[in-house]
Amino acid sequence: MTESNHDAVRRGNLERARVNADRPVKASTSHPFKGRWSRRQWAHASVLTTMAVLLASIVPGFSNLLTSPTAPRAQWTTMQLSLPKLSRARISPTDDHWQTVTLKPGQTLSGVFEELGIPYDQLERVMQHPKIKPTLRKLRPGTQLSFNLPADGSVRAMRLEPGPGIGDTPIELEFDGDALRERAVPVEITTRTVVLTGEVGKSLFASARKLGLGSAQINQLTDEMFKYDIDFDSDLSENDRFSVVVDQTWKNGQLVHTGPVLAATFTVDGKVKSAFRFVRDGKPEYFTADGRSLRRPFIRMPIPYARLTSGFGGRNHPVLGTFRMHKGVDYAAAPGTPIQAAGDGRVAFVGRQGGYGNVVILDHGGGKTTLYAHMSRFAKLRVGQRVTQGTVIGYVGSTGLATGPHLHYEFRVNGVHMNPLKMTLPPPAPLSGADLVAFKNETRRALDKIHEVEDVVFQLDGDRVASATPKHAASSRKKG
Structure with a gap:
């Protein structure tokens, strides 16, 4: 090839290359993306991203223009509020926790x-x-x-x-x-006077225990306060009510002691019976609302939970088989049942006496004595010791001439045997003078508190709650 021909071919190739460079490049669908972008693709992506960001920031600004011109527009007000200063508690790593x-x-x-x-x-x-x-x-x-x-x-x-x-x-x-x-841990002790009230339910003992009363308080109700007014075996029904005023001692928020019953009422068949504690001559006693003592000189049955098996008078002796005078009364009870002093007195004899077995004799003064026979054992007694009514002096047994465990109980006046079940002795003197005034003040406060609590618990009428007013005065007000 000559030099002129070679130059002609070169110029033709350059011309065709120029023409191809000026033509638009068509995307080829036959060659998929191979994982790397060209510079042109990166440039296009940058432009599109910038446009998207501008649109996102500009479009929300036109939201007010799109709403109806008649629609109410919300009013926004910016206020400056003074905030309280925050005090940051400093917690030391050595503080108690x-x-x-x-x-x-x-x-x-x-x-x-x-x-x-x-x-x-x-x-x-x-x-x-x-x-x-x-x-x-x-x-x-x-x-x-x-x-x-x-x-x-x-x-x-x-x-x-x-x-x-x-x-x-x-x-x-x-x-x-x-x-x-x-x-040493500081102890906080508080004493509160409270009223505990409830219904007798199926068991007075269970209901009283549920209220927080112990056996000592329950025994005071049944054996000291209402022993002669209520037969706790037959008089009470499930709907009858009772209220008790006691002092409770709390130590560090926990109940540790409940004191003796200060006042109590029983509503039995719609009738209210009340009793109040008062210290006379240094000794606590229970009285009615008008100041009459609920205490009797002698307990007719000096043994709880027993039954009369033999009365006073002539009979055939169960062991000897001969007819002879029975100079006392017999109460059958389980061995070990506690025997109580029938009244205040002095221990005159403790020991064994023939067919009586183990015997305790108490001298109550004024020629009155009581005898308790067939004991299984004695309480801690000595001759000459003073005992109060209700003190445990021994326990039921069958020593001496006895067919089974029981208490033989005798009552004597100047040595003459009397029927304990028919003895009528004058009750203690009622309160009088300054004692009666002080008692009335205490009684009124106790009754007011019982009235208040029962009103809340039972929603009662006032005339159904215990009252210190004598019955004749109350009836005269109703008639007037």
Whole structure:
């Protein structure tokens, strides 16, 4: 090829290359995206992204233009409010921080220490402490343990809260380095006068216990206050009501003691019977609302929960088989049933007397004596000792000539045997003078409190609640 021909071919190739470069490039559908963008594709993507961001920021601004011009427009007001200054409590890592744990079934003290992250050497010191060591054997589910665990990770103190096996007072131990010492826990004691009221229900004993009364208070109701006015075996129905005023002692928020009954009322078949405690001549007694003593000189049956098996008079002796005078009355009861002094007196004899077996004789003054026979054993008595009515002097047995366990009870006046069931002796003198005035003041306050509580509990009419007003005065007001 000549040089002229070669130049002609080169110029033709350059011309065709120029023409192809000026033509638009068509996207080829036959070649898919292979994972890398060209510079042109990156440029297009940047433009599209910028446009999208501009649209997103501009379009919301036209929302007000799209709403109806007649639609009400919300009014926005910006106000400056003064905010209170926030005081940030500074918590020191050494501040007290008590944490309480209640023992679960199967949980041990070592398990509690491990759970709280308390070092084992602290546990060893606790277990060797003379005050804690015997108590650890009494720990049971439900026992509460409190630990003072400051934020610095130390253990400052341990406290065993009051409860079964612990007692009424918490036990607190203070950790001080390698020392462990007991620390006195302040005790808060309060006494409150409260009114406990309820219905007799199926069992007076169960209902009274549910209200928080103990056996001592229940015995006061049945054996001292209403013994002669209410037959607790047959007079009461489930809907009858009773109210009791007592003093309760609370220690650190827990009830620890209930005192004697200060006042009580029974509403039996719509009729109210009341009794009030008052100290006369240094001795507590129970009185009616008008100041008459509820106490009797002698208890007709000096043994609770017994039945009369033999009365006073002639009979065939159950052991000897001969007809002879029965100079007392017999009460059958279970062996070991307590026997009470029928009245205030002095112990005249304690010992054994032939067919009577084990005997106690009390001298009540004025020529009156009582005899209690066939006892299984005596209470702690000595001749010459003074006893009050209701004091336990012995226990039911069958010593001497007896076919079974029972109490033989005699009443004598100047040595003459009398029927204990028919003795009528004058009651103690009623209150008078300053004692009666003081008693009336106390009685009125107690009745007002009972009235108030019963009104709330039972929603009663006022005339159905105990009143200190004599019956004749109340009836005269109703007639007028």
